Amino acid sequence: MRKNKDELRPEKVDGIELLDNPLPTWWVALFNFSMIFGLGYFGWFHILNKPGLKEDLVQDRKTHEQLMAAREQVALSPDDIVARLQEPKLIQEGKGLYAAHCSPCHGQQGEGTVGPNLTDKFWIHGGTPEMVLASVSDGIPAMGMVAWGPIIGQQKVEAVTAFVLSLQGTNPPNGKAPQGDEY
Ligand code: HEC
Known part of the structure; x- marks a missing residue:
């Protein structure tokens, strides 16, 4: 700080006299802040290569697309779902899933053991x-029937449900007695 606040500089520029005051503190502070911020910015994005707005955008778009795809699946009308659950390819895929995940409780042929018989008309x-799709997807936790949706995913739930529905009326030996209401 100069002693005299509004002291003039000794020289003139094109006849213009100049004061010799220091820059205002707020201006210097802003300047220093910008310098430090700039260095941080440069280090973060250009040296450490941290993800920036562009990657954020790409990620957001991906999430959005997944969401829309999921929503499209949910938006299948009941008729579409029924038709889909009759696709032979889906039933075939469900067969393996059933053997792996469901047969311990529902029997190899759906005749029922711990869990109910899945081959009769009673549910x-x-x-x-x-409704069967919902039973498989959401489970009946209180009765020991797992919610399979979060475990094997929607697509596999549909496959295994398609297989279960294909068991209707197969009447395997040692079938467990009917439980529930007739459909
Ligand atoms: C740990 C044993 C267990 C496993 C494994 C299991 N379930 Fe179940 N499941 C049950 C029980 C117990 C019930 C009956 C719940 C009740 O009485 O309310 C049931 C009920 C059901 C129902 C409803 C039946 C009805 O009458 O409404 C369906 C459908 C079903 N299971 C399908 C499956 C499928 C498909 C799988 C394999 C992905 C599977 N379950 C795996 C034990 C199991």
Whole structure:
């Protein structure tokens, strides 16, 4: 700080006299802040190569697309779902899933052991394709029937449900007695 606040500089520029005051503190502070911020910015994005707005955007778009795809699946009308659950390819895929995940409780042929018989017309939690799909996807946790949706995913739930529905009326030996209501 100069002693005299409004002291003039000794020289003139094109006849213009100049004061010799220091820059205002707020201006210097802003300047220093910008310098430090700039260095940080440069280090973060150009040396450490941290993800920036562009990567954020790409990620956001990906999430959005996944969401839309998921929503499209949910938006299948009941008729579409019923038709889909009859696709032979899906049933075939479900067969392996059933053997791996379901047969311990529902029997190798769906005849029922711990869990109910899945081959008869009687259902505890509803026997329309959508209802069976919901039983498999959401489970009946209180009764020891796992919610399979979060475990094997929607697509596999549909496959294994398609297989279960294909067992209707197969009448395997040692079938467990019917439980629930007739559909
Ligand atoms: C740990 C044993 C267990 C496993 C494994 C299991 N379930 Fe179940 N499941 C049950 C039980 C117990 C019930 C009956 C719940 C009740 O009485 O309310 C049931 C009920 C169901 C129902 C509803 C039946 C009805 O009458 O409404 C369906 C459908 C079903 N299971 C399908 C499956 C499929 C498909 C799998 C394999 C992905 C599977 N379950 C795996 C034990 C199991």
